Amino acid sequence: MKKRPRFGLYALVILSVVISFLPIVWLVLTSLKTTEGIYAWPPQYLPDPFTLKNYINIFTNSPELLLYVLNSFIVALGCTVVALSFGGMAGYALSRLGMRRAGVLMVFILAVSMFPPVSLLPSLFQTFLKLGLLNTYAGLIIAHTGLFLPFTVWMLASYFATLPPEIEEAARMDGMGFFRIFWSIVIPLSWPGFVATGLIVFIFSWNEFPLALVLMTQNAMRTAPVGISLYPGEYAFPWETISTATVIAIVPVLIITAIFQKQIVGGLTAGTGK
């Protein structure tokens, strides 16, 4: 390896990092300004005076914005748990239980995953209305689970396929049933696969917009992306509140991404880079 300073390389890296972060940094800076500072001319680039007032105001004046974040948590967590449970079992059946036509089923699951969410809306809305599932956590959790199960099945099936079959064979020799083997051997061995898949599904559900918009029509049930987008302003969009709420809503995703970067990247690129 040559070790010479490569200014061009570093310049490009810094440029990419700056462009990637710019909207986020600008948003955080906005949330730390006073209302006058936000609308000042000449423009304020750095908060002057720096204030946490917007964050305090959210707690006192607009608690619904925090409720949106809580709703997002409940839905994303529920969706992750259900998708991992169902998808784990299906992925195991498809990769390890020698099912006939497993390949056809995998392609079927891949094909339905490409349906545009908006094309599901007329029917889903009508069905959910009839079943009383609009504005319920269970309803949106099921809907999100449906959207992201195909991805979960594919991820976990390809993970199970990497486990050495000898372990399961040995367990079967010992007289263990298929369910016991799955529960007490396969799952503990596959937790890295479950973690990577679960994180990505959580982020997908947290970020999902069209179904969350249509299936949660009551203000109190909205998820963070929808609730913040529809947040009413008196005569203009109240950017001091919006920027602050957005920061609060993206922090969980930023933290998850930062901590589990390797798992997420590994999961996303599994099977596509070969």
Place this chain on the structure above:
Amino acid sequence: MTSMISPLDRRRHLTGMAFITPTMLVIIAILVYPILQSIVLSFGQSSIDGSEPYQFVGLKHYAALAGNDRFWNALWVTLLFTGLSIPLELAMGIGLAVLMNEHFRFKGIARLAVLFPWALPTALNTLMWRWMYNTDYGLFNAAALQSGLVDRPINWLGDETLAMMSMVIVAVWKTSSFMALIILAGLQSIPRELYEAGRMDGMTRWQEFREITLPLLKGPILVALIVRSMDALRTFELPFNLTDGGPVTATESLSLYAYKVIFDFIEFNYGAAIVVVQFLVIFAMSLLYILTLRNKD
């Protein structure tokens, strides 16, 4: 035949069926049945709450679509948006991937930085950009005016051409990192020896890229392209939050128009016809995707 199946295989088979049933039920309820029902709805007249009985009207809604300029505009906007953003994303994605494959300090932080735009909700990303594009108080106009580049604020989202460009920029910013991730995984699977051999032959870095890297990246690039195209063809919250489809309908995507027809204009069955057309466009893309994956194996 049946006598060949051992009790063990039978148990295995039953377990497999039991394991796959919950997933199939959810997929059928949330993905398959709604699409079929949307098709049925698009050939009929009914009310959203089911208070009126369904009446078959044949191709009436599709005939109306054929003569609806706003529908053709939405289709054109969607295709234009896809056609403009995908090549840019690909170029940026390849660039970023090659960059992130180099060795430099603080690489972890740099990789994380380019991953963030992808990981955040598109709806909220779009709000951040809308704020930067803001004509009176946005960062871009503040910087442009203060530096004297322009003497009047630019109406980034109020001009038809500029609004489309602004929307493309947000999409490219958000998804280049996804392209880069997939391409980077491909880059890392290229054996080092190939480059060492290239260096022996006195190849320049550009020649290395053209003659070794690019041909071996064909597979991952194709996958990334198709996944992203399907994504772009169904873009919804980006125009919803950035411009609400405006000015007039300059950035109104097919998804956004279908949503408005169904939930704002309450023309339920007409909207169903639009989503069926959109579904067919995307389904054609997904078939292409599956055929590509098949050919790779």
